[in-house]
Amino acid sequence: xxxxxxLIVIEPTETGFSSYSPDLPGCITVGETVEQTRENMREAIxxxxxxxxxxxxxxxVPGKIGDQVDSIGVSVMHGGTxxxxxxxxxxxxxxA
Numbered sequence: 224x225x226x227x228x229x230l231i232v233i234e235p236t237e238t239g240f241s242s243y244s245p246d247l248p249g250c251i252t253v254g255e256t257v258e259q260t261r262e263n264m265r266e267a268i269x270x271x272x273x274x275x276x277x278x279x280x281x282x283x284v285p286g287k288i289g290d291q292v293d294s295i296g297v298s299v300m301h302g303g304t305x306x307x308x309x310x311x312x313x314x315x316x317x318x319a
Contacts, residue, residue: 233260242267
């Protein structure tokens with residue numbers, strides 16, 4: 224894992240999937256498919272970072288929790304949970 228990527232957890236729900244990032248408290252989203260949920264999360268992170276910057280707050284850098292995950296991309300974990308990463312530079316640059 225690149226240390227400059229936010230860890231994203233995507234979990235199945237009754238109507239599709241939900242997603243959050245342990246690095247970004249309160250930044251969550253949903254979608255009908257894993258792909259849609261991942262894209263929605265990318266947009267949610269962009270808005271989250273944009274709001275932090277407008278408020279003059281520090282933007283959290285990606286944490287080390289993802290170092291425990293061996294692959295980059297989308298990995299299926301136990302119970303249908305997906306782990307994926309979104310590059311910090313991508314969302315930070317779009318929000319700047």
